[in-house]
Amino acid sequence: MLHAHRSPTWRVALLAAAAWLLPAPAGAQDKLPIERVTCSFGNMLEDLRAGLKTGSPAYRKYLLQHLKEAARSMPPDELRAAVEQERDPAVLEALGAALATHAGFTEDPSVLQPLLKRASQDADPAARAAAVRGLRGTGSVETLSKNGHTVSYEQLIRDPSPEVREAVVGNLVQEDATVYSGHDRTVSETAVNTALASPDPEVAAKLLREVSMEQVGSETVRKLTGQLKSESPTLRAASASALGGVPGSESAGATSSLVELYRNEKDPAVRKAALQGIARLGLSGALPTLSSLRGVAPALDPEIAAWETVLRRGLQEWTLVLREKERIRK
Known part of the structure; x- marks a missing residue:
């Protein structure tokens, strides 16, 4: 991968496009030296951090997707360490999504432990919410189960931070709709149990209204009926x-x-x-x-x-x- 000296990738791409459209002025190569560098995880993370702050929506989307694709075959140690150390919520969410992608691709949910720890124990509510959102769009209900329920949505919905509770609802609603198209009993029943664990009726109501109930069993129907009172x-x-x-x-x-x-x-x-x-x-x-x-x-x-x-x-x-x-x- 080619980089302008000490410049992020998006700037190099812009300069390269301009150079293709316009004749290069004399001496341009001396003023903007191009060097070949290793496309390492550190470089990728540097580009991600800069792009999430200043990049266009399309470029941010590209960076996030690129990281997730790279994470499939990436050794997880660097990802886990980055998740443990990151302080920027937006970057943490992206790293969490990459780690969740790696866990799904390798069928090793245990690699998510650092992310789950951040979601449940981090002192910063914005970081907890970002860690929860990192699981969005994945089979997170099954993943949490395979991690021995050390962290559960029923637990996270009781978080004192509204942002964390909102992230839990968003995860379950999206997982029901886009991952399973409303056809997964476990996701639906987890949503009901999570709603009933919530101390906030508005949060509980949003889950019950927006998650499909077409596959739930008799016990869950009984729970729903009880909430009519x-x-x-x-x-x-x-x-x-x-x-x-x-x-x-x-x-x-x-x-x-x-x-x-x-x-x-x-x-x-x-x-x-x-x-x-x-x-x-x-x-x-x-x-x-x-x-x-x-x-x-x-x-x-x-x-x-x-x-x-x-x-x-x-x-x-x-x-x-x-x-x-x-x-x-x-």
């Missing part, structure tokens, strides 16, 4: 929405619980979430149940009518049903 209306509403996405084998019990919630609840937002859950569980088969709830809360009868209108159209894709219902209620 939470003191937090936000958590009751999120639990009702989550119950709407449980497997068909659990739909009868979930529907019964949501009907009971609708009849006894006083908060309009929670009642709306219960109606949505009922509609999602049954689609067109939910019409009789929805009709039976007319008059329980007269102010919400128009909401029931909107669901009935949409469900009679026979749409089978939930995203289309939800979009159409929202259009009707605007």
Whole structure:
């Protein structure tokens, strides 16, 4: 790899492009000597540090991807040492992602121990959050399990720092959506357990609303049903929405619980979430149940009518049903 003397790679690339487009002035090589240097991890880290501070979004993306690709075959000792010593949160996150990539490629989750230690024990909350985000987009739930649950998302969600808790939620939501497309039972059930371990109802509610429940088992459905009696209306509403996405084998019990919630609840937002859950569980088969709830809360009868209108159209894709219902209620 060619570098301008004592210059980062991106500057060399820019100068090289300019030199290709324009004739080189006389004596230019004397003014800007080019030397061949070893493309070492230290050079890569130096470029990463500079690029994350001053580079364009495209260049930063390139640097991060380049480091992750290089990490697959890189001996892990330098990476582990860098993770242990790094103080810049942005660089730590990038190093953590590289180490997680190496762990996945080599199927050796034990190399992540320094990153997990930073995530759970570092005195700086920004560093803890960065270490957690380093696991994002990987099979982190399985990785944490293979590390003997020495660190867990249920533990990290109780961190006093909102940034760390936000990082935990982001990891689980992204892993569910992009790594497993909502089809992994362990990830979904970990998200529920993590939500229930959270002391912050808003954080718990975000997890329950945004992680797929299509593969969860009976025990997790029972936990969700129990949260319908939470003191937090936000958590009751999120639990009702989550119950709407449980497997068909659990739909009868979930529907019964949501009907009971609708009849006894006083908060309009929670009642709306219960109606949505009922509609999602049954689609067109939910019409009789929805009709039976007319008059329980007269102010919400128009909401029931909107669901009935949409469900009679026979749409089978939930995203289309939800979009159409929202259009009707605007």
